[in-house]
Every structure is written in structure tokens, then in C-alpha cells.
Amino acid sequence: MKLSAHDLSVRVANRTILQAIGLTLEPGEFVGLIGPNGAGKSTLLRTLAGAVPHGGELTLDDRPLAGYSARERARRIGYLGQDRHVAWPLTVADVVGLGRIPYRAPLSRESDADRRAVARALSVTQMENLANRPSDRLSGGEVARMLLARLIAQETPILLADEPIAGLDPAHQLATVQIFADMARAGHTVLASLHDLTLAGRWCDRLVLLDGGRIVVQGAPEAVLTPERIAETYGVEARFDRDADGLIVVPLRLVGQHRREVR
Amino acid sequence: MNGPTTSRRPTKLRRRHFAACAVLATLVVAMTEPGLAADGAPGRVVSINLCTDQQAMAIAAPGQLASVSRLARDAALSNMADAAAALPANDGRAEEVVSLAPDLVLAGSFTSRATVGMLRRLGVRVEEFPPASSFDDIRENLTRMGQLLGRTERADQLVREFDARLAVLESDKSETAPKPVAVVYHIGNGTDGRGTLADEILTAAGWDNLAARLGLGSYGALPLETLVAGRPDLVLVGGAEASWSTEALPNARHPAIMAATDNGDRLMVLPDRSTICGTPFVVDAVARLVDERHRQAAHRRSGP
Amino acid sequence: MMRRPSFPALVTLLAILTAVLFASSLLVGPSDIGVGDAFGALFGNEGVTTMVMREIRLPRAILSVSVGATLGLSGAVLQGWLRNPLADAGVLGIGSSAALGAVIAIVSGLAYASPLALPLSALAGAGLAAILVFALAGQGEGGNGLILAGVAVASLTSALTALTLNLSANPFATLEIVFWSMGSLGDRSLDHVYLALPFMAAGWLLLASVGRSLDAMTLGAETASSLGVRVAWVRAVILFVTAAAVGGATAVTGVVGFVGLVVPHVLRPLVGSRPSRLMVASALGGATLLTMADLAVRLILPSRDLKLGVVTAIVGAPFFFRLILHERRRSMR
Numbered sequence: 069m070k071l072s073a074h075d076l077s078v079r080v081a082n083r084t085i086l087q088a089i090g091l092t093l094e095p096g097e098f099v100g101l102i103g104p105n106g107a108g109k110s111t112l113l114r115t116l117a118g119a120v121p122h123g124g125e126l127t128l129d130d131r132p133l134a135g136y137s138a139r140e141r142a143r144r145i146g147y148l149g150q151d152r153h154v155a156w157p158l159t160v161a162d163v164v165g166l167g168r169i170p171y172r173a174p175l176s177r178e179s180d181a182d183r184r185a186v187a188r189a190l191s192v193t194q195m196e197n198l199a200n201r202p203s204d205r206l207s208g209g210e211v212a213r214m215l216l217a218r219l220i221a222q223e224t225p226i227l228l229a230d231e232p233i234a235g236l237d238p239a240h241q242l243a244t245v246q247i248f249a250d251m252a253r254a255g256h257t258v259l260a261s262l263h264d265l266t267l268a269g270r271w272c273d274r275l276v277l278l279d280g281g282r283i284v285v286q287g288a289p290e291a292v293l294t295p296e297r298i299a300e301t302y303g304v305e306a307r308f309d310r311d312a313d314g315l316i317v318v319p320l321r322l323v324g325q326h327r328r329e330v331r
Numbered sequence: 332m333n334g335p336t337t338s339r340r341p342t343k344l345r346r347r348h349f350a351a352c353a354v355l356a357t358l359v360v361a362m363t364e365p366g367l368a369a370d371g372a373p374g375r376v377v378s379i380n381l382c383t384d385q386q387a388m389a390i391a392a393p394g395q396l397a398s399v400s401r402l403a404r405d406a407a408l409s410n411m412a413d414a415a416a417a418l419p420a421n422d423g424r425a426e427e428v429v430s431l432a433p434d435l436v437l438a439g440s441f442t443s444r445a446t447v448g449m450l451r452r453l454g455v456r457v458e459e460f461p462p463a464s465s466f467d468d469i470r471e472n473l474t475r476m477g478q479l480l481g482r483t484e485r486a487d488q489l490v491r492e493f494d495a496r497l498a499v500l501e502s503d504k505s506e507t508a509p510k511p512v513a514v515v516y517h518i519g520n521g522t523d524g525r526g527t528l529a530d531e532i533l534t535a536a537g538w539d540n541l542a543a544r545l546g547l548g549s550y551g552a553l554p555l556e557t558l559v560a561g562r563p564d565l566v567l568v569g570g571a572e573a574s575w576s577t578e579a580l581p582n583a584r585h586p587a588i589m590a591a592t593d594n595g596d597r598l599m600v601l602p603d604r605s606t607i608c609g610t611p612f613v614v615d616a617v618a619r620l621v622d623e624r625h626r627q628a629a630h631r632r633s634g635p
Numbered sequence: 636m637m638r639r640p641s642f643p644a645l646v647t648l649l650a651i652l653t654a655v656l657f658a659s660s661l662l663v664g665p666s667d668i669g670v671g672d673a674f675g676a677l678f679g680n681e682g683v684t685t686m687v688m689r690e691i692r693l694p695r696a697i698l699s700v701s702v703g704a705t706l707g708l709s710g711a712v713l714q715g716w717l718r719n720p721l722a723d724a725g726v727l728g729i730g731s732s733a734a735l736g737a738v739i740a741i742v743s744g745l746a747y748a749s750p751l752a753l754p755l756s757a758l759a760g761a762g763l764a765a766i767l768v769f770a771l772a773g774q775g776e777g778g779n780g781l782i783l784a785g786v787a788v789a790s791l792t793s794a795l796t797a798l799t800l801n802l803s804a805n806p807f808a809t810l811e812i813v814f815w816s817m818g819s820l821g822d823r824s825l826d827h828v829y830l831a832l833p834f835m836a837a838g839w840l841l842l843a844s845v846g847r848s849l850d851a852m853t854l855g856a857e858t859a860s861s862l863g864v865r866v867a868w869v870r871a872v873i874l875f876v877t878a879a880a881v882g883g884a885t886a887v888t889g890v891v892g893f894v895g896l897v898v899p900h901v902l903r904p905l906v907g908s909r910p911s912r913l914m915v916a917s918a919l920g921g922a923t924l925l926t927m928a929d930l931a932v933r934l935i936l937p938s939r940d941l942k943l944g945v946v947t948a949i950v951g952a953p954f955f956f957r958l959i960l961h962e963r964r965r966s967m968r
Contacts, residue, residue, distance in 0.1 A: 119860045142863030149857045155718035156853055156908035169851050170863045174844055202908075218854070222862070401938060422938045425822045426691045427665035429683060440747065441811075445822040448750030452824055453686050 069129055069144060069225035069257060070094055071116060076124040078108075078115055085111045086281045089124070093259055095225065098252035100272030100289075101261040104302050107278040109261040110150060113228045116259070117147040128226075142170035146224035150231050152211050157204035160214050164189050167221035189221035192247060209236050216244060220251075227251065229260040233267070245271040265306070269293050269315035277301060289315055299323050372481020373434035373456075379423040379446070380439035381408060382608035383460050386476045387437055388414050389611065390485050397431050408604050410612040425449040435479065463609020464549075465531050469493070472609060493611045497535060500617050504537040511564035511624060514541035514553070515601055516588070521569075522553035529567075529606045532613055536620035538565065559591045564627060565620075566592050567601040599623065642912055645905055649919035653700060656926040660696035661688065663933045694825045697832075699929040700922040702820075702884040703894060705835045707921020708914055709877045710895025712842050715849035715910035716873050717782060720903075723895030724881040727781070727874065728764045728788035730892070733885040735792040735799070736760025738812045742803045754830055754886040761882025764788050765875050772874075781874070818891035818944030820929050827887040838880025839918065845869050846911030853910065891944045893951030894921050900958065924950075 076089035086108050093099055093116075101109050114120050118133050118141050126133040128144060136144070146167070154163060167189070168182040190196045193213045198206070203214060216232060229248070233241040241264070249271050252258045259276075262268045268275060269289040276286040279301045285292050293315060298306050303323050309316040376391060377398045378384045384403035387396055388411050400423055402408055403415035421427055425446050428436060433455060438447055440461045450457050458479055463469050470490050477486020504510075513533050515523045523529035524540070524547030533540045541561045542553055558566070566588055592598040605616040640648070662673050668684060676684035677693065710723040717726070724730065740746040740756035771784035800809050848869045851859035860866050885891075898920040899913055906912040928946040935941060 114857065117861050119857060137863075138860075138865050139863040142861060145861070147858065147861035149855065149861075151855050151857065153855065154853055155855075156903070156910065158853060158908045162907060162909060163853070166850055166854060166862065169847050172847065174847055215854070422665075422940065424665060424940075426687050429687060429691070430666035432683065443822065444746060444750050444753060445824070445827075448826075449691065449822040449824050452826070453690055 071133075071145070071226050071257060072125075072127045072130075073116065074125040074127070076112075076115065076122055076126065078111055078120055078122045080111075084281060086115065086122075089283060091276060091283065091286070093226065093257045095255050095257050096252055097273040098249050098258045098260070098271065100268040100275045101259055101278060102263075102265065102268050102275055102292075103261075103278035103284075108281045109278055110230050112278065113147065113230045113259070113261060114149075117145055117228050119147075139170050142222075142224075144224055145226045145228065146219045146222040148215060148219040148227070148229040148232055150234070152208075152215060154203045154211070154215075157202040159200050159202055160195055160206070160217075161186060161190070161199040163203050163214055164195075164217045164221050167218040167223075170222065185221045185223050189217040192220055193217040194243070209240055212236055213240065213244075216247070220247075225255075226257045227259070229258070231261055231263065233262065233264065241267065265293060265298070265317040265319070266315065269317055270313055293317055373479070375431070375433050376435045376437065376480065377421065377428055377431050377433040378403075378437040379421060379428060380437065380442050380460070382439055382462060382472075382610070383437035383476075384415065385409060385411050385608055385610045385612075386460070386472055387480065388418075389489060390473065390476050390482050391480050392482060392485075395480060395482075397433060398428075406604075407602070408607060410604050410608075410610055410615075425453070429453055429455065437476075437479075464526060464528050465609075466497070466535070466613070468528075469609040469611070469613065473611070489611055493614060496614045497617065500614070500621050501535055501537075503621055510537060510539040511627060512541050512544075512561065513538040513565040513567060513620070514558055514561065514563045515567045515569060516553065516558060517569045520552050520554055522547060522551055522558075523569075523606070524548050524551045527606075528609055528613065529601065532605070532616050533620065536617045537624050538620060555585065555587055559587050563591070564597060565623060566598050568598065569601055569603060569606070597627065639905060639907060642906060645902075646915060646919065649916060649923060653919055653922045653926070656923060656930070657696050657700050660699060660926055660930060661692050663930055664692055665937065690824060691822065694823050694828045695820050695929070696926070697828050698820055698823055698887065699926040701828075701832060701835050702888055702891070703922040703925025704918040705838060705880050705884045705921070706891065706894040706925065707898040707917035707919070708839060708842055709881050710921070711899040711910070711913045711917035712845065712849065712873055712877060713895070714899050715913065716852055716870070718852060718855075719782070720900060721896070722782070723892075724877060725789070725892060725895075727768055727785040727878065728792060729761050729878050729881050730885055730890040731789045731792040731796065732760040732764030733757040733882055734760070734812065734816055734890060735796045736763075736886075737815050737889075738796050738799050738808065741808045741811050742799055750824075751826060751830060754827065757886035758830075758834075758882050760792070761878050761885060764792065765878030765882075768878075769871065769874055781870070814942065815889040816944070817942035818889040818947075819940075819942055820888055820932075821940065823887055831883040831887045834879045834883030838876050838883075841872060841876045842880070842914065845873060846914055849910035849914070888943065891925070891947055893947040893954075894924055897947075897951050897954050898924055900954070 071093040073089050073091045076086060077084065078086040089112065101112065103109055111120065115122050116126065118126070128136065133141065164186050165178070165182065168185060171182065190199055193216055195210070195213055195217055198210060203211065206214065212232070212235060219227060219229065233244050236244060245267050248258045248260055252273065272289060274287065275289050275292040277284045277292050277297065284301060285297065295306065295308060298304060298317070302319070304319040305321050305323055307318045307320055374395065375397045376387060376395055378387045378396065379400050381400060381402040384399035388399065388403070396418060398419045398421045399415050401420040404412050404420060406412040409415060421431070423442065423446060428450060436450055436455055436457045438457055438459050440459045442459070447457055447459070460472055460475070463472055470493070473486050473490050477483040515529050522542040524542040526549055530540045530543055541558070541563050542551060545553070545557065545561070547553065588598065589595050601616070605613055661677070662668070662670060664687065666687060668676070668687070672684060673688060675681065677688040679685060706724070713722040713724065713726065714720055734757070736756040736759050737753055740753045745756060746753040767788050768781065768784045771787060772780040796812070800812060848859065848864045851862045851864045856866050899917045902916045902920050903913055906916050924947070928943055928950070931946050932941045932943055
């Protein structure tokens with residue numbers, strides 16, 4: 069399923085958050101959304117999810133997104149926000165089951181399809197043995213994986229994720245981006261905002277660099293992750309390297325900062 | 332003792348005797364059976380309001396009142412606590428009232444609307460009496476009560492006695508001499524102004540009501556300062572005490588009030604039972620206040 | 636840790652409890668009516684006993700169950716929506732606005748014109764509060780807006796109520812409104828049932844439809860929206876429907892607190908914290924609690940006219956102490 073933004077803009081309380089955004093997300097790609105804090109990444113993701121009033125056009129498979137009902141939209145676009153607060157101590161399985169809400173009629177029981185989707189999501193995120201744990205007894209990383217499982221259980225063609233690997237240990241960070249890459253290969257459309265430039269460079273098919281509410285550049289990781297671009301947008305000097313699997317980008321110091329004295 | 336001979340005459344006598352007794356019994360039963368009294372007066376009356384309790388107890392025929400409210404037994408609130416104790420008490424709930432099978436229920440106009448509505452809905456006759464705020468109200472309520480209970484003569488008698496006693500007490504007043512000033516003080520700066528029962532009691536007893544003089548109507552606010560500045564000759568504190576003594580009233584002992592009343596010498600309790608309900612017993616309050624007026628006058632004459 | 640009962644089992648248990656308490660409520664009263672006589676009179680035609688059963692005890696039992704259900708349900712809905720375990724209908728200012736309507740009816744003398752004047756006036760007060768809260772809270776998705784607006788309206792209406800009493804020449808008005816604010820089911824008739832039940836029943840049906848939305852709100856308004864919940868619409872529905880249902884209930888019973896707060900709290904662990912399930916459980920739990928309280932009112936000090944709200948407060952306050960202790964123990968783990 070293809071999600072396209074054309075000349076998208078968002079204004080909140082007389083401030084322009086996003087401007088002239090032109091972006092197309094195709095099935096089978098894992099797109100990384102990068103940019104400094106305050107660039108508007110979260111707003112862009114929320115707008116693409118259909119939650120924010122905007123100027124310009126948003127189309128889903130060339131049909132205006134506004135033409136879909138809330139439920140139809142929820143079956144096509146899944147959104148994983150930054151806010152990881154779960155209000156009540158539901159079990160992990162119940163939280164993951166919330167991803168099935170767009171498919172369930174009011175007062176209906178869980179269907180087989182629901183149960184299978186939840187089981188699959190738990191297995192992919194390796195949360196099976198925690199299925200009956202109340203969600204207030206989980207570590208931060210486990211909560212993040214639980215919420216990712218919710219997104220997976222929603223079984224949407226398009227996935228939008230806002231900083232999905234924040235706060236995860238290296239193993240789980242890698243496991244998460246691996247999941248996204250696998251889902252893209254299986255035909256989903258994935259857009260995730262990332263701060264880790266190495267992971268973004270190695271795992272994403274395409275990168276979109278956002279700064280000050282505008283898209284600075286989008287394209288293949290090699291084209292986007294250049295020393296000049298990084299210095300300009302992030303204000304950091306980084307070490308660039310390559311290995312068999314892709315780019316390695318390590319921020320080392322702020323632009324203009326001297327090397328640390330060797331004692 | 333006697334022989335087993337039974338003569339005819341005794342048998343006839345017995346039959347006539349029996350017949351006469353039967354007729355008499357029927358008449359007695361007919362006259363005392365609820366609801367069947369000859370003049371149509373209600374035979375079984377229940378009162379669920381403190382004020383109607385007292386009025387009804389004063390006027391009703393023996394056995395006519397089936398129950399009065401529990402408050403009527405409280406000597407602090409009721410002038411007829413002893414009489415009330417002899418009657419079954421009710422808590423004013425529709426279910427218990429209905430079980431008493433009354434012909435008439437007496438209530439106050441501020442009795443719970445739900446209860447009054449429920450009783451009427453169940454087909455029970457309810458007559459409501461507004462609270463009395465003047466002697467005329469008292470007379471009116473008594474007269475109406477007499478009509479409702481079929482005891483107009485008794486009611487008229489009470490009104491006559493009320494008027495007679497009042498006349499005696501009021502005749503005592505001088506037309507020319509300036510009246511001493513009294514004021515009623517409730518905690519929270521409340522007072523009884525013009526148009527209240529307390530006001531009329533004071534006036535009848537020959538006092539000038541400070542609150543009325545200040546133009547306060549009904550239940551007005553009287554700041555303590557204003558009270559003290561008015562230099563009242565008598566301060567009456569409203570109290571739920573059965574007696575007129577101030578001993579049990581710590582809240583009356585505000586230093587300013589004590590100072591204004593010669594260290595409490597001119598301070599009295601006005602028991603709630605005298606003013607909550609308009610009953611003929613207000614005359615007792617008038618009498619008490621007349622006595623106080625005399626006592627103060629005598630005290631002044633005997634010099635400081 | 637106790638094994639959690641299955642949801643159908645819990646619901647069945649609560650339903651049975653409610654039914655038993657309903658029946659018990661029919662058997663309690665100042666006049667001595669035996670069990671057989673009571674039910675016989677209820678369905679038959681036995682003069683005074685039938686009158687007592689049908690016109691006095693039956694409406695009271697119906698109201699205790701339905702008002703309790705409404706309060707429990709609304710508490711669960713508001714806690715779920717606002718994601719705050721301390722929310723109940725009071726937070727929206729409904730109780731105090733209904734009280735304002737009631738006091739205006741008392742002071743203006745309207746209440747003495749007809750037995751239903753006071754409940755209707757209270758209902759109008761609750762309705763106006765809902766409109767005001769809605770207007771003040773704006774369209775924002777955050778729960779805070781709603782709570783702040785509710786607190787503002789509650790403060791305003793409490794102040795106006797106090798002002799009205801202050802300026803009133805009627806000394807009985809203060810007493811009446813104080814008692815009304817303590818809640819009571821005494822001598823409520825079928826007319827009261829006909830007035831309140833439509834609002835409450837409509838409330839139950841409409842609120843049942845927002846169960847899924849409440850579940851989705853567990854993850855916040857943003858995620859809920861992405862799951863297909865029309866947040867602004869559901870928020871408006873919850874506000875107005877709760878106001879109507881709770882307003883209708885409060886109009887006939889006066890203000891009864893703590894039920895909407897306590898019942899969802901107690902039952903939450905038993906339904907795995909799922910908001911949609913908590914709604915059903917809380918409705919039954921509320922019916923149970925309020926009927927028990929109404930039984931207590933009639934059995935403990937029957938001659939002293941103990942108020943319903945007093946009993947629920949006496950139950951509710953220690954509950955909060957327990958909650959505090961429990962939270963402290965939890966945070967020390």
C-alpha cells in the first residue's frame with residue numbers, strides 16, 4: 069500500500085511545524101526518518117497517521133486519506149508513538165490484543181484471527197513467556213517490545229513508528245530494526261524515526277532527513293549520510309566508515325569543538 | 332342453691348336485657364369505631380410534624396391521635412413532651428404512616444416533599460400547616476386544626492384562653508413609659524426581626540425588639556457590634572435547652588455579650604420550644620418576659 | 636496472589652449478588668411483612684400491603700439498583716477515559732450543579748408546587764453543567780482539559796449554591812439542601828423511577844458502546860486515534876451521556892458520593908484492568924454497593940434517618956486510607 073504526501077504543511081498555534089513536505093512511501097521499503105530534535109519528525113509521523121489537521125494532500129493508494137473512515141484507516145495504517153505510558157496494568161497479551169480493536173465489533177469475543185495475530189506478534193518480539201505478566205511489572209525495554217507487538221498485531225500494510233528503539237539495549241535495538249526490515253521485505257511499508265545513524269544507514273532502504281520542518285534531502289543512505297550534511301543539520305562531526313554490511317557513522321564531537329586533551 | 336326451676340319471667344328479662352345491651356354495645360362501638368363518628372371527623376389521625384403534633388395534642392379528642400412524631404417527645408423542642416411520650420412515635424416515613432391506617436395525616440409545609448407526595452399518591456389525606464410567625468397565625472392554625480379534627484369547640488376554647496391570658500399580660504404595659512430594649516441573638520449573628528414569632532412575643536411582653544427597630548425583617552443578620560452598640564436591656568440567646576438558664580450555654584458567654592449584659596445578669600435563654608412552633612404555650616414565654624421586665628424595673632429602682 | 640476469576644464467572648457472581656440484594660431490599664421496612672406475604676402482595680392484591688410493596692418498597696429497590704449501576708458505570712467510564720483512578724462524575728461538576736438546581740427550586744418555592752419539581756430542576760442543573768464543561772474544555776484530546784473545566788464548573792456552582800442559601804430568607808432551605816447533599820432514597824415513588832430510569836437506561840446503552848474506545852485509551856489519545864477511535868466524538872458522548880445519566884440519578888436521590896470512585900478501584904484487579912470489562916463489572920458492583928448501603932440505612936439506625944451518602948462516605952474514606960497504604964507498600968518494592 070502506497071502512502072503519499074504532497075506539499076504537506078502543518079501549523080499549530082501560529083507556528084509552522086512542517087512545510088512543503090513531499091514524500092512517497094512504497095510497499096517493500098523500510099524508510100528511516102532522521103533529523104535533529106525539534107525537526108518535526110513526530111509531527112510528520114502523526115500527520116501521516118491521519119491524526120493532525122494539515123494543508124496539502126495525503127493519499128493512500130492515490131485515494132485521499134480523509135476519505136477513509138477512522139476504522140478503515142486504522143486497518144491500513146498502524147502507528148507506534150513515543151509515549152510508552154500504559155494507563156492500567158493489563159497483561160502483556162491484553163495490551164497486544166488492543167491492536168486488534170480495528171477488527172472487532174463492539175461486544176464481540178476474540179476471533180481466531182485475533183488470537184493468531186496476537187500469538188504471532190508475541191513470537192516475533194520474543195514476548196511469549198511474558199504474555200500473562202501485568203504490564204506494570206515490565207522493564208522499560210520489555211514495555212517497548214510489548215508496544216511494538218501491539219503494532220504488529222494490528223496487521224496493517226503501513227507501519228509508522230516514532231523512535232521505536234529508544235531505551236532498548238543493543239541486542240534489542242538490532243532485533244527491532246531486523247523486524248522492521250523483515251516486514252518491509254514481506255511487503256509492508258515501514259517508516260521509522262531513528263536517532264542512531266549507523267542503524268539507520270545499515271538497515272534502511274531509504275532515508276529522509278528532516279530539519280526545521282522541511283525535508284532537506286531523501287534518498288539512499290550513502291547519498292544522505294555525508295559529513296557535510298551531518299555537520300550542517302546535526303552540528304556534529306562524525307567518523308564515517310564501511311564494512312561488508314553497510315555504513316558506520318559514529319558522532320564524535322560537536323562542530324567547532326576541539327579534540328579532547330589526552331591526559 | 333336454688334332449685335333447678337327456671338321460670339319464664341327471668342328468661343324474658345334476660346332476653347330484653349340482652350337486647351338492650353346489644354343495642355347499647357352497637358352504639359358504643361359505632362361511636363368509637365374509627366372513621367364512623369357521627370359528625371364525620373377523622374377517627375384516626377397521625378401527625379408527622381413537631382408543630383402539628385403539639386397543636387393536635389392540645390385539640391384532639393382522647394384516642395383520636397394515633398401517633399405523633401418522635402420529636403414531640405424531646406423536651407428541648409416540644410412543650411408537650413410528656414403527653415407525647417404516652418403516644419406511639421413515628422419517624423415520618425410513608426411506609427410506617429400508611430401501616431397506621433390514618434384517616435388524616437398532619438404535616439408541615441416543609442415536611443419532605445417525597446413523603447407528602449408519596450402519602451397523597453397512596454390515597455391518604457394530608458393537610459399541611461405552614462409554620463406560625465405571628466399570634467394571628469397561631470389562632471388561625473388552632474382554628475383550622477379544630478375544624479379538621481371536628482373539635483371546633485375545643486379549639487375555640489383554646490383560642491379564648493390564649494387571648495385572655497395575653498390580655499392580662501399585655502394590660503400590664505404602660506402606654507407612655509419608654510419600653511426597655513431586648514434582642515434575640517443566635518450564634519452566627521442571626522436575630523429574629525420584624526414579623527417573627529419571637530418579635531411578637533417580645534412586643535406583647537412590653538419589650539422593644541432591637542432588631543425590629545433596626546429594620547431587620549424575619550431572620551436577619553445582626554453583627555455583634557451593632558447589638559452591643561444598641562445597648563439592649565436584655566439579650567436573649569436562642570437555645571435548644573429545656574430551661575431558661577444560661578448555665579449550660581458556653582457559646583452565649585462571648586465577652587462582649589457578657590459585658591453588655593452586666594456580666595450575664597441581663598442575659599437569658601429563649602428556649603427553642605417557645606419559638607419553633609406557634610402553640611398557645613408562647614404565652615408562657617410572654618409571661619416569663621413580663622416577669623423579667625418587672626425584675627429589671629425593680630432592680631433599677633433599688634439603685635445601683 | 637489470588638487467582639483471578641474468569642470474567643463470565645465474576646459477572647455471574649455480581650449479577651446473583653445484585654438480584655439477592657434487590658430481593659432483600661424488598662423485605663426491609665418499618666412495617667412487619669413476612670417473606671411470603673411480601674412477594675404475594677407484590678404480585679397480588681392485598682390492600683395496604685400491596686400498596687406498601689408496590690408503591691414504596693419496589694421503587695426504592697429499583698432505584699437503589701439502577702442508581703448504583705449508573706454511578707459505578709460512570710465512574711469506570713470516566714476513570715478509563717481520563718486515565719485517572721481518582722476520577723468520577725463529581726470531577727465533571729455534575730453533583731454540585733444538580734445541587735444548585737435543587738436549591739434554586741427549594742428557595743424559589745418551586746419545589747413545593749409539585750413533588751417532581753425538585754428533581755427536574757436538579758436535572759436541568761446537571762445538563763447546564765455538561766454544556767458548560769464541554770464549552771470550556773475545548774476540543775483538546777488531553778484529559779486535563781476536561782478535569783479542569785469540571786473543577787471550574789464545580790467550584791462555580793458550589794459558590795452559587797452557597798450564595799443562594801446566604802441570600803435566602805428561608806431558614807429551612809439550608810437544612811433541606813444539606814440533607815439533599817447527603818443523598819437519600821426515602822419515600823421515592825414510581826414517579827421518581829419514571830423520571831430517572833429513561834436517562835439512566837439510555838446512559839447504560841450509549842456508554843456500553845464506548846467500551847472499545849476506553850480499551851484503546853489505555854495507550855493514550857494518540858494511539859487510540861490510530862486504532863480508529865474518534866476521540867473528539869467519544870469524548871463528547873461520554874461527557875453528555877454521563878451528565879444525563881448521573882444527572883438523572885442525582886436528581887432523584889441527591890448527591891451520593893464514593894460509589895463511582897470506590898467500585899471501579901476494587902474491581903479493577905479482578906478484571907485484569909481492562910476498561911471495557913470494568914464497565915460491566917462496575918455497573919453490577921455499583922448496584923450491589925448502593926443497595927447494601929440502602930439496606931444499612933434502614934437496618935442500622937432506622938429511626939434516625941441515616942443518609943445514603945453518609946454510609947457510602949463512611950465506607951469510602953477508610954478505603955482511601957487503605958489505598959494510600961497499598962500504594963506506599965507498592966512503591967517500596
